[in-house]
Amino acid sequence: MTQKFDRIVVVGGGSAGWMTAMALVTGLKGRVNVEVVESEEIGIVGVGEATFPSIRHYNQLVGIDETEFLRATNGTYKLGIRFCDWLEVGRDYFHTFGHFGNLFGSQTLWAQYRRMRLAEPLGLQCVPTVMAMQGRFALPSEQDQFKYAYHFDAVRYAAFLRQLAMQRGARHTQGRIVDVVRRADGGVAAVQLDDGRRVEGDIFVDCSGFRSLLLGGALQEPFVDFSHWLPVDGAWACPTERVGEELAPYTQATALEGGWAWRIPLQNRTGHGHVFASRFIDPERAREQLLARLDGKPVAEPRLLRFTTGHRQRFWVNNVIAIGLSSGFLEPLESTSIYLIQDGISRLMTMLTAGRPLDENDRALFNDGSVRRFARIRDFIILHYCLTRRRDSELWRHVATMELPETLAFRMELWRRYGVLHEYDEEGFDATSWLAIHAGMEHWPERDDPVFAEIPPERALQALQGRRNAIAASVARMPLHHQMLGQVLR
Template identity: 85%
Template sequence: MSQKYERIVVVGGGSAGWMTAAALVTGLKGRATVEVVESEEIGIIGVGEATFPSIRNYNQLIGIDEAEFLRATTGSYKLGIHFCDWLEVGRDYFHTFGHFGNLYGSQTLWAQHRRLGLTEPLGLQCVPTVMAMKGRFVLPSEQQEFKYAYHFDAVQYAAFLRKLALQRGARHTLGRIVDVSRHADGNVAALQLDDGRRIEGDLFVDCSGFRSLLLGGTLAEPFVDFSHWLPVDGAWACPTERAGEELTPYTRATALEGGWAWRIPLQNRTGHGHVFSSRFIDVDRARDQLLAQLDGKPVAEPRLLRFKTGHRRRFWVDNVIAIGLSSGFLEPLESTSIYLVQDAIARLMVLLTAGRPLHENDRALFNEGAVRRFSRIRDFIILHYCLTRRRDSELWRHVSSMALPETLNFRMELWRRYGVLHEYDEEGFDATSWLAVHAGMDHWPEREDPVFAEVPPELAASALRDRRAAIAASVERMPPHHRLLQQVLGR
């Protein structure tokens, strides 16, 4: 049966809800009404948010000025993630949004680096990695191309998007949902609010967070559990005053006894948190370990969040589509929460702007793609854990010996045996990102392609040396991150 949606109801605000609403009112251009229903009684999970470069595409598509966005969200720039103590205590590496030279062909940079037995980090051959290490930042240009993302306050971002969406025609209804009525065919007909109002719609977008009010609650869609691979199930979050003038252009993820701690620098404060597994560490001990990581005075008491990694079996059922935490959750190790929201919105917008009624196979293709995206990102996050050499706590012994998903096993085998960075469809991270983790975790192929030896060692060494020197000299001329940010903000 085909369907056309002229009344779209978004259930829940927050980043997911208002990102969805802003995209819908902008892209549909009045072809459907968009109404956001949210309750003031339900809190928003407001922590310092680190993002993926694709957030820039979203902002540009809906017409957000970068400087205005950064001012409204107390945001800063992000070049990647600094991983500390993941391979071993005292070892670190960067996963940045740059590249390491050509990944294919006889001049493959990483292969020559490995072949020569260089002990220096491969990241010295990557412009944004060196920028991050030096605390420098410039906006990309034709001469210096690279990707970047942001750190920002998620609550402020939601408020910023709410204002934009309302200006463009979205409706905003405050009220607590007490009942959901359905048609005889199972589709949701309307939401009943506690004050007696009834909100009808043709399509309902569930952005109700972990509660998953419609998809998980009303429709009882089963949950696909990833916790046997990703056992973290809680997080302590605590903001602190900003320490010092320097503003690092990267997120930091430090491996701890039972999980890992994040550090996200904003203009006016620093977001800190500890993602942990209650199977391997006591909740109170996890809190103490977070407090030991703080590098500034706390501005609020630590807050405990609970979650389960995985996703709903289907993301779109009947006339309900879940976006954000209501559809599933992957731990924020690689800052993919906002990316997954954006990915779902993009899939939805393609269908809604196709100019035709939607059919059941459209929903099926949406679901298949979304499931694969979650699985691909799941595998990438597991990669960070399974390559560890740490055996100093129960968590690290567990993740170093656990059975892996077959999709991850296969691509790791290809890399280990032949140096092939295999890519599937619906990838969240490209081959460069996989290489950054393999290199950072000192995980290299067992054999080299013989064609690499066609490049004389002295020529390869000279090329690597010259590239490293050129990058270092270029970065040295760049301004510190905080100064560049002040210029962009007009201060």
């Protein structure tokens, strides 16, 4: 059965809905009608302030100017994440979007670092990590190449995209969907609004958030539950006023008794939240813990969000494609939701621009790729938890001893035995990211590779120290994050 797509209805106007609409009107210019249906009364989830470097790629593809974007969204630069108290209370490490590189030509640097048993963090060998430690930011250069992302106000981002997408021809329909009209083949023919209007379409992109109105609701697609491995199921979010001039160029994620707390600096305020597992901590206690941590005056009441980690079994069924929270959620530890939205959009655009009606193969490829992408990112997030040495609460005892997904257990075994950073297809994070977590959590291979011992230890040490000093000196000349932002936004 093939499916035409002249009329595309996007259900939902959060980040997922407007990112999708913007990509459609840009990539299929004038060839399709795009209509976004959203309910102002229901609103959007509005969290989702930390991103992944791929957001830059998305913005470039749809023609968004970086400075305009930073202005419109109160955005700041993000070099990565600082993880506090994950290994043990009082210990921290960075996962930034940069490489550790090689030594002596093609030798992996980490292996020499490990061989020397240095007490200083491996991160000192990585330019963006040192930038993050020093609170500095400069754009990548020929000499210092690394990726970066942003922190931004998700509500403003959706509004910014809406304005641009409408300028490019997207239709915007306000109204609460109260019913879904089905086709004889089980697909969706139209959505029915509370004032009696009907919005008909050929395909429907379900961006309705956790409600999953079409895929989970009307089509009843089962949910694949990951909460055994990712047990967090709630979050308190509470923004505060910005305190002081300085801005951290990173997200901070601090492990707590029953979950972890985020700290996300924007230009005008700081996002705070506590993601918790209600199996292990009472939500009220989680709220109190968040309030006790705030480092500024709250600008809103703490807001509670509930979720289950996992995804719909299939992401695309009949003529409904789910993108965003309606398709699944993996918890925000590595800021991957907007990346997954982008991933869904890019898969869809590849198929829509192929110049023929959609068929079963498109659906199968979309579903297969999306399921694997979720599984890869799930494994990466679990890695942050399962390597902990903490045993001070039920949550940490659970994650330290739980049975792991086979795919993760296999790659951890390869790392431990042979020092191999195995990669599957559809990875969300490359080997350097995996290395950053292994190193930060002091999880090293059982033995040093004898090949690396051929370099005399003094030479290896000298090379490591030389590189570390050169990076520190070069970063010290960069502007502080708020200075850089000030220059850009001037």
